[in-house]
Amino acid sequence: MEEKISLYRDAPSPVIVYHNKNERPHVDVPHLHSQYEIYYNIDGAKGFFADKRFYDCTGFDLFAIPQACVHKVIVSRGAVYERCIINIDTKIIDAINAAPHMNRPLSWLAGSPFPKKANLNEQEHEEFMNLIKQYHLQESHELKRYAALIGILAFIGGFFLPGRMASPAGSPPDSIAEKALVLIEDQFQDIKISEIAETLFVNESYFSKLFKEEFGLTPENYLIVRKIAEAKKYLYMGASVKEACFLSGFHNYSNFIRTFKNFEGYSPGNLEKLTDPL
Structure with missing residues (x-):
């Protein structure tokens, strides 16, 4: 078994704002948050998956991601990856939207189940x-930090007006490993690794080698973490453990419990007992 990966990102604060630059290879897996997220690609990312949709991602692309939306970034291999990410607790967004005489100013973030995309110019x-x-x-x-956050959100909101939003969809990726991600994202509940290799007209062992080199996980483990991310989404939305099991593509309940615990370090039934955010 490879290293265990937590699919919910740790968020120890109700607001997290960071600017990060990675020169090492970046490994990203499908994950979700109980917070809202603003994702800004400065450089290095070239694709973005969110709840079965693929989006092109170029420099200065800005995404508003709703809570519990399973997403993953594709980073160009060997690229220097620089981005800003803002996570905001739902209670803060709700409080701002509920302020009197404000007409729900953050409805662009809280009013859609799908990500929104915009692109910034140099200025x-x-x-x-x-x-x-x-x-x-x-x-x-x-208080000044809270005011600075309001300023960031007010600035960002202007990019998600109907006339400013970028086209959400993207053209399919070119590499074999990236094409496999599209197939997994579209059919992860039922697809097998052998079927992916066959669809892409490549030998299964060669495909597995390419995939791991590109994304740092074997396709088998990637398929598992994608299903677990989906199960977490359903658990977050109030589904029972058994419902989350079958809705996410696991066909054996006992195997689901065992696999979830092996990868996450706790059973799915304990998820509701964890502190928020998950």
């Missing part, structure tokens, strides 16, 4: 990065 990028910097400068002053 807008500089302004956005300056707002991120200003947020971090307020570390010792809670």
Whole structure:
């Protein structure tokens, strides 16, 4: 068994704002959050999966991701990967939307089950990065930091007006490993690795080698973590453990419990007992 991977990202604070740059190979797996997420690709990412949809991803692409939306980024192999990510607790978004005389100003984030996409120009990028910097400068002053967050959200919201949003869909990826991701995302409840290799007209062992080199996991383990992410989504939405098992593509209940615990370190029945965010 390969290293265990948590599909819910740890979020120890109701608001997380970070700017990160990776020069090492980046490994990303399908995951979801109980918080809302703003994802901004500065450089390095070339594709984005979200709840069975594939999106092109280029420099300065901005995504607004609803809570409990299973997503994964494709990073160009060997690329320097730089991005900003903002996670915000649902209670904060709800409180801002409920403010009197405000007409739900964050409905662009909270009003859709699907991600929204926009693209910034160079000047807008500089302004956005300056707002991120200003947020971090307020570390010792809670109220000023909250005001800085409001400023970031007000700035971002302008990009998700109907006339500014970018086309959500993208053209299919080119590489064999990336094409396999499209097949997995579309059919993960039922598809087998042998069927993926056959569809892509490649030898199964060669396909497995290519996939692991590209994404850091064997296709078998990737398929499992995708199903577990889907199960977590259903559990988060209130499904029973048995319902989550079969809806996510596991066909044996005992195997689902065992596999979930092996990968996550706890059983799916304990998920509701964990602190929020999951």
